Amino acid sequence: MRRFATIKDIASALNISVSTVSRALRDTYDVNASTRQAVLQKATELNYRPNFNAIGLVHNRTHNLGILLPEITNYYFSTLFTGIQDVAYKAGFNLTLFVTGNDAEREVDIVRNLSLSGLDGLLVSVSSQADSDQHFQEVIDNGVPVVFFDRVSENIHTSKVMQDDYNGAFEATVHLIKNGYRKIAHIAGPEGLTFTQARLNGYLDALRKHKLPVEPSWIVHSGFTQQHGEQDLEQLWVCGERPDAIFAVNDRKAIGAILALKRKNIRIGKDVGVIGFTNDPVSAIVSPALSTIAEPAFEIGKRSCELLLKHIQKKRFEPEQVTLPGKLIVRESSQRL
């Protein structure tokens, strides 16, 4: 059985009490400089590492944050994580990452079996809102601070940080309109999600404001992958009148659409305009390059973590809601040229 050097080992080696060692190691009050020096030296000599379980036990603090993500294999979530870790690391917090794979059941399972005592707080982007948010409410009721980001949960009262989905979608759609497209379709996300709804609304309002027709068959919902984008486009192409532009809920779906269009020998931009959402690096690589709304993923991660840390430090902290603006990036796919 492995066993680390403990505070007791140091104490007995130096013939002093554990209390003194404890104080010396933490450099607090009431300890002579020379004894402190001796303790420190002995500690490195024995390769002492503090036992976080023990510390967590007495303080009811673990310096561990949980992160719940639908997926990690994409640009948005992975840079978001990097943002989170950026502030967590500086504050001395570790991150335990849970990936649900967009599986709502798994999400519930994970949250229900969470070792709440092992976590000082929870950062979450929900997998799906289809069913209830009960499992999150339970966590909050247990006194564990929760911050939602990106895919937030409507009916739960806590801090949330997200990009401005509505205005981003509005701007993207207006951009297409200004570039002469009139029959604009929307390749959307799963229906249950709030941000799917927000982007849909931005799209709709932009059409209405410019007195363009809203054609229900030009709005198709499905998942977030490139394959979903391809399928959505096929569906758009079989039934009724075809659109002359596509606003996709994210870049991956937009690229799926571009690929499908290219297979049909339809010229992107000239025949059909395409715009995405996210500014995934791949949008600059695909040909023609994809116009998009850049999301501040890293910043969202940072802000979420900062907010969570605040929640943890203050006992009573009023939930905040922050919305970060996106930015229109014009490339080739949305221009007739």
Added chain:
Amino acid sequence: MRRFATIKDIASALNISVSTVSRALRDTYDVNASTRQAVLQKATELNYRPNFNAIGLVHNRTHNLGILLPEITNYYFSTLFTGIQDVAYKAGFNLTLFVTGNDAEREVDIVRNLSLSGLDGLLVSVSSQADSDQHFQEVIDNGVPVVFFDRVSENIHTSKVMQDDYNGAFEATVHLIKNGYRKIAHIAGPEGLTFTQARLNGYLDALRKHKLPVEPSWIVHSGFTQQHGEQDLEQLWVCGERPDAIFAVNDRKAIGAILALKRKNIRIGKDVGVIGFTNDPVSAIVSPALSTIAEPAFEIGKRSCELLLKHIQKKRFEPEQVTLPGKLIVRESSQRL
């Protein structure tokens, strides 16, 4: 101060001892069915959650695995993580993720300050081998199982799992040769890394086997990003004779090279062949599509975690080394047509 219901709360509510509650909760020996039922009911009623700190303290087991990664914002590492989590989740282990950002200093800092007592094992892909591996040796000396993957550390005796870098590189180079390219350059990774060396050797041996010249100025080392790929290509293009094909150490650099070549109006495939390594999804999206060696990222993650779990379970477990084969994926960028 937040406080969860404990085993004591259940005990006093039921007027029984904590030992009995403990046994009932864990469904072990020596507990009557009816009292067990009562305990279970009370537990859900009080929303009891076990305190992992306490359990970790007595068992010296946390069911926490540490993962040390150079970065997470790319396809390879993020799917690798998914593979790890796939087996960890089933085995009831949580994952604490540390991302170094390819910063060797930060790696040392993280490892040195690791709460070893909070981790049952460590999965690592090193950030750089430039300096020493001493910090990892310390961890192992403390009795914490470590498994290396992808970017392994040579001088440390422990389990390692990686793809077959040498043969992959060999195969990629031979593929270019067979397609008629003769002046093949290599855009390599940072020099310190073992797998950089392995891929370089595969490349060199393929050249030698086919009696092609090895031109030192056609081998350029740098980092792993797309930008590095672009820079490397520029460097290749300024000095002396220009190559007619490029084998890149990974897809991102290959794509950088492709982009730079396109800016020069050089036709990919026809004028200059390009092949990468990884099979990042973007390699199918870029135009022309990038030939590459597919790496079994997910599988590597799974195998690493399985191996680590074995190490943790058995007290004495002989280090294993597993090498997974890659697979040549032929697309457009490596064909003259």
Added chain:
DNA sequence: TAAATCACCGAGAACGTTACCGAAAAAACA
């Protein structure tokens, strides 16, 4: 010189859980 202050240290309880051992009650055996 007596009293008050100060610097430093130790004892012991506490955090939530498990493990070991012993005890009481119930059941089985003789």
Added chain:
DNA sequence: TGTTTTTTCGGTAACGTTCTCGGTGATTTA
């Protein structure tokens, strides 16, 4: 009926750490 076994439970130490409290000497103050 007495004895042994089985079933079920409780007491207690232990895990590594922090924290509160009190207690030495030594030093300063009056």
